[in-house]
Amino acid sequence: MYRYDNFDxxxxxxxxxxxxxxxARRLKGELSEEQFRPLRLMNGVYLQLHAYMLRIxxxxxxxxxxxxxxxxxIADRFDRSYGHFTTRQNIQLNWMGLSNIxxxxxxxxxxxxxxxxxxxxxxxxxxxxxxxxAIAGEAEDPRAVAELIRQWSSLHPEFSFLPRKFKVxxxxxxxxxxxxxxxxxxxxxxxxxxxxxxxxVWVGGGLGRTPLIASVIRDWxxxxxxxxxxxxxxxxxxxxxxxxxxxxxxxxxxxxALGLEELTRQVDAExxxxxxxxxxxxxxxxxxxxxxxxxxxxxxxxxxxxxQSDLAENQAFAxxxxxxxxxxxxxxxxxxxxxxxxxxxxxxxxxxxxxHLIANLATLYSHDEIRTTHEQNIVLPHVRxxxxxxLYKALADAGLGTANAGLASDIIACPGLDYCSLATARxxxxxxxxxxxxxxxxxxxxxxxxKISGCINAxxxxxxxxxxxxxxxxxxKEYYQITLGGSGDENASIGEILGPGFSYxxxxxxxxxxxxxxxxxxxxxxxxxxxxxxxxxxxxxEALYATA
Amino acid sequence: MPLxxxxxxxxxxxxxxxxxxxxxEGASVIVSWDRLRQDYALLAADTxxxxxxxxxxxxPATLTPFVSGLQVIALEFAAYTDGRAYSLARVIxxxxxxxxxxxxxxxxxxxxxxxxxxxGFDAFEIRSxxxxxxxxxxxxxxxxxxxxxDFVARQGFAPAEIFNKRRYAxx
Numbered sequence: 045m046y047r048y049d050n051f052d053x054x055x056x057x058x059x060x061x062x063x064x065x066x067x068a069r070r071l072k073g074e075l076s077e078e079q080f081r082p083l084r085l086m087n088g089v090y091l092q093l094h095a096y097m098l099r100i101x102x103x104x105x106x107x108x109x110x111x112x113x114x115x116x117x118i119a120d121r122f123d124r125s126y127g128h129f130t131t132r133q134n135i136q137l138n139w140m141g142l143s144n145i146x147x148x149x150x151x152x153x154x155x156x157x158x159x160x161x162x163x164x165x166x167x168x169x170x171x172x173x174x175x176x177x178a179i180a181g182e183a184e185d186p187r188a189v190a191e192l193i194r195q196w197s198s199l200h201p202e203f204s205f206l207p208r209k210f211k212v213x214x215x216x217x218x219x220x221x222x223x224x225x226x227x228x229x230x231x232x233x234x235x236x237x238x239x240x241x242x243x244x245v246w247v248g249g250g251l252g253r254t255p256l257i258a259s260v261i262r263d264w265x266x267x268x269x270x271x272x273x274x275x276x277x278x279x280x281x282x283x284x285x286x287x288x289x290x291x292x293x294x295x296x297x298x299x300x301a302l303g304l305e306e307l308t309r310q311v312d313a314e315x316x317x318x319x320x321x322x323x324x325x326x327x328x329x330x331x332x333x334x335x336x337x338x339x340x341x342x343x344x345x346x347x348x349x350x351x352q353s354d355l356a357e358n359q360a361f362a363x364x365x366x367x368x369x370x371x372x373x374x375x376x377x378x379x380x381x382x383x384x385x386x387x388x389x390x391x392x393x394x395x396x397x398x399x400h401l402i403a404n405l406a407t408l409y410s411h412d413e414i415r416t417t418h419e420q421n422i423v424l425p426h427v428r429x430x431x432x433x434x435l436y437k438a439l440a441d442a443g444l445g446t447a448n449a450g451l452a453s454d455i456i457a458c459p460g461l462d463y464c465s466l467a468t469a470r471x472x473x474x475x476x477x478x479x480x481x482x483x484x485x486x487x488x489x490x491x492x493x494x495k496i497s498g499c500i501n502a503x504x505x506x507x508x509x510x511x512x513x514x515x516x517x518x519x520x521k522e523y524y525q526i527t528l529g530g531s532g533d534e535n536a537s538i539g540e541i542l543g544p545g546f547s548y549x550x551x552x553x554x555x556x557x558x559x560x561x562x563x564x565x566x567x568x569x570x571x572x573x574x575x576x577x578x579x580x581x582x583x584x585x586e587a588l589y590a591t592a
Numbered sequence: 593m594p595l596x597x598x599x600x601x602x603x604x605x606x607x608x609x610x611x612x613x614x615x616x617e618g619a620s621v622i623v624s625w626d627r628l629r630q631d632y633a634l635l636a637a638d639t640x641x642x643x644x645x646x647x648x649x650x651x652p653a654t655l656t657p658f659v660s661g662l663q664v665i666a667l668e669f670a671a672y673t674d675g676r677a678y679s680l681a682r683v684i685x686x687x688x689x690x691x692x693x694x695x696x697x698x699x700x701x702x703x704x705x706x707x708x709x710x711x712g713f714d715a716f717e718i719r720s721x722x723x724x725x726x727x728x729x730x731x732x733x734x735x736x737x738x739x740x741x742d743f744v745a746r747q748g749f750a751p752a753e754i755f756n757k758r759r760y761a762x763x
Contacts, residue, residue: 051737051754051757051758052754055737058734058735058737059735062734062735065730069727074723079672079701079703082672082673083703195754195755196739196740198739199735199738200739200743201678201706201708201710201711201738201740201743202675202679202682202707202710202711203675203678204675205673205674205675207675271741279679279683282676283680287676317687320686320741320742322741325756325759326755328759329755329758329759
């Protein structure tokens with residue numbers, strides 16, 4: 045894992061002091077709320093329906109045990125003893141007092157964490173594959189490049205007042221678990237024909253009101269040029285992105301307006317003029333960072349201990365292994381997903397006790413490494429097969445053993461009307477109802493991604509759900525629109541609206557009807573998404589609306 | 593309007609000239625971008641020092657023919673959230689090679705001055721009802737380090753460049 049040097053530590057510490065001063069000036073009335081707003085947002089502080097919310101950055105979703113312990117301590121001392129893991133791999137604390145925040149930031153700095161740029165119209169927390177460095181077939185561990193971008197984008201003087209927020213995701217695999225094609229910029233690490241390390245650059249993906257899949261703006265770029273190229277791209281966006289309408293302000297709209305060819309021409313022309321970033325300097329910095337992401341010392345051991353007999357004796361364990369684990373690149377090891385989607389629970393929430401436990405288990409069983417996922421779960425990336433049963437028992441005892449990773453009840457949901465001032469409908473209880481309704485059959489149903497947003501801003505990523513649900517307000521009543529066929533992976537697609545929406549009482553039943561329909565028409569081991577792509581929307585529409 | 597420059601607050605020695613208004617010969621004036629293009633020869637001959645209010649939605653490359661005759665380029669922040677002037681300032685300094693005064697006008701707030709200095713602004717029009725000088729100084733120097741290569745103020749306080757320090761001095 046990356047460790048701060050003296051510069052990083054001083055930077056975060058000065059940033060904390062700066063914000064402490066700003067908060068003091070706000071509380072004294074020297075700054076108006078309007079002047080204070082972007083300052084607090086760039087430090088992760090939102091004003092929600094009931095209280096201030098602090099969104100803490102978990103850069104590229106990587107945490108140590110000590111960092112997770114600290115998050116739990118903060119939730120205990122300053123909040124209501126739980127946290128909410130978000131779709132940008134961050135964590136939110138929902139019940140904050142403004143005057144406590146500088147002390148919290150100081151606590152975070154003590155474990156090399158911060159809340160910088162988790163909000164605001166700036167470059168946000170860079171996200172990546174939660175299996176980074178553990179899964180086979182990567183060009184390299186993408187977290188080194190992610191850390192480089194974290195540093196380069198931190199308090200960027202030119203790009204802190206962009207037309208709108210700017211989200212970057214990175215993957216180094218063919219199989220995309222970072223949803224790079226629905227980001228403002230998606231980076232795919234890959235080699236060129238000569239075997240040199242570089243990156244393919246995607247631009248203009250996004251969800252929200254205008255969901256779009258990204259386009260390739262640069263097929264391959266040497267890594268030494270990455271920061272110069274990003275500066276050029278950001279400058280073109282900063283100068284020409286729309287500022288008259290915040291719903292038309294993302295780079296995807298600029299791409300639509302200019303066309304890919306013209307945007308490419310402008311970015312290339314700007315890039316040609318940038319000569320102050322020495323590629324050797326970038327490469328040397330990247331090499332320095334890479335050393336921190338050296339793989340942990342895993343023994344290639346085929347010794348699985350009593351795994352096979354445990355699997356045979358414990359059905360629940362066997363199901364958990366089947367759904368919540370994938371092979372590690374080193375034989376004898378496994379990448380484990382800890383589901384934060386207990387049946388009927390709140391997606392992405394963890395209590396401080398659970399966070400402490402996860403931290404301890406990571407130290408014991410996963411070389412002290414924890415990942416958060418954009419699907420709002422936790423991953424332990426380096427677990428010996430021989431330790432799996434011990435790990436499972438400890439998790440299950442704490443309510444963390446739900447065997448539903450990738451299944452129907454592994455739902456992404458935004459906070460919705462329960463917390464958010466933008467929401468038009470509740471998301472969390474809809475997820476809870478669907479989860480309870482589908483639990484019993486979800487192993488038969490197989491891989492199914494259900495994603496729920498409580499308003500058109502699409503924080504629950506409904507556009508890329510196999511089944512997407514969008515909560516709206518119609519004449520003072522919540523109703524829910526269904527989209528089908530979305531996907532955020534390497535074959536990304538935007539879901540299509542199926543037809544008229546459903547009321548709060550009817551939406552979980554409607555989802556069950558869709559699942560019934562799928563099960564009746566699937567062939568072989570087709571996933572829900574494959575069936576939809578084969579047969580189209582008609583059979584689903586018929587099942588939902590024919591009798592209505 | 594008072595001007596924050598070189599760490600002190602001073603009176604503006606330039607006259608902000610309306611379009612069509614005449615000026616005393618030899619005066620220091622700042623004119624609109626339209627007027628500069630129209631009357632450049634006249635202005636260059638008859639004014640003492642010359643500046644322009646350059647619109648932030650214009651292409652900075654169009655400034656090129658005038659750069660050597662300008663002492664001030666003023667960029668307006670219509671709202672402090674409108675970040676276009678940051679990019680323009682950067683381009684004017686690094687690509688047009690402008691070494692005169694780059695002035696931030698409009699909605700200029702103390703907490704943004706550090707960023708403005710990093711992209712090349714060196715003068716700031718400030719409303720007199722804003723914060724006292726010590727707050728402007730404190731906010732401008734709150735961060736002593738920067739990750740961005742070559743984004744440092746040319747004069748006065750400048751944050752140290754982290755990447756360079758690591759490479760050349762070690763950490």
